Amino acid sequence: MYQFRKEERLCSKKFLDKLFNNGSSFLVYPFRVVHLREPLPVHYPAQVVIVVPKRRFKRAHDRNLIKRRIREAYRLHKESSLYPFLSEHHIQLLLSLQYVGKEIVDYKVINKKLLAVFGQLAKIYVEDAGKGS
Template structure:
């Protein structure tokens, strides 16, 4: 698995997103939550990922976008380590549920914890 985050890997389908939140399961490593759903796509990618930051806690779009960039970069760097030999296809939504800003080191560490919890829960 390469270290890119292409357009085809992004979760964009409104139907799949609503199904993800209604039927999906979640794991948490504060201030992050991962909502996941086993599904199937037409593409060869095994994961489709979206990120979200609450508008309630971060009123300014600049702050929300900064945290979303951190989340996407952390996912991009860690996906090859944790999901290289994954067999089934999953839809992921990574949510930032904290109320304060953060640094890349903290987000990266918590993303690694989140993926470890996901792997332990799904027994990949």
């Protein structure tokens, strides 16, 4: 249940290009989120890529620490906060979580902000569904 499988990671160059060229974005500091509705070849409702820029964090161990914390928060909350909403509305999503903060923050902050990201995504797609009706 609380797993983060290979099929949930966005690795396809084709999908990455499509996401960054055609996707919409918003900011929930310290995350910049790029999202795009797209039919996926896997049975998971979302594929995600986590980005921490080398320009801002020169040391690999700092980037890895941040990515580890983001992956853990995503892994724990996707089943309760993201997937039920996406499945209910039949949405398949490409998602990029880009860390734009200038310092390394605690896991608690990342956890709280990732839940805010999921709430913002739900709000966006509920509004889209309302416009389509």
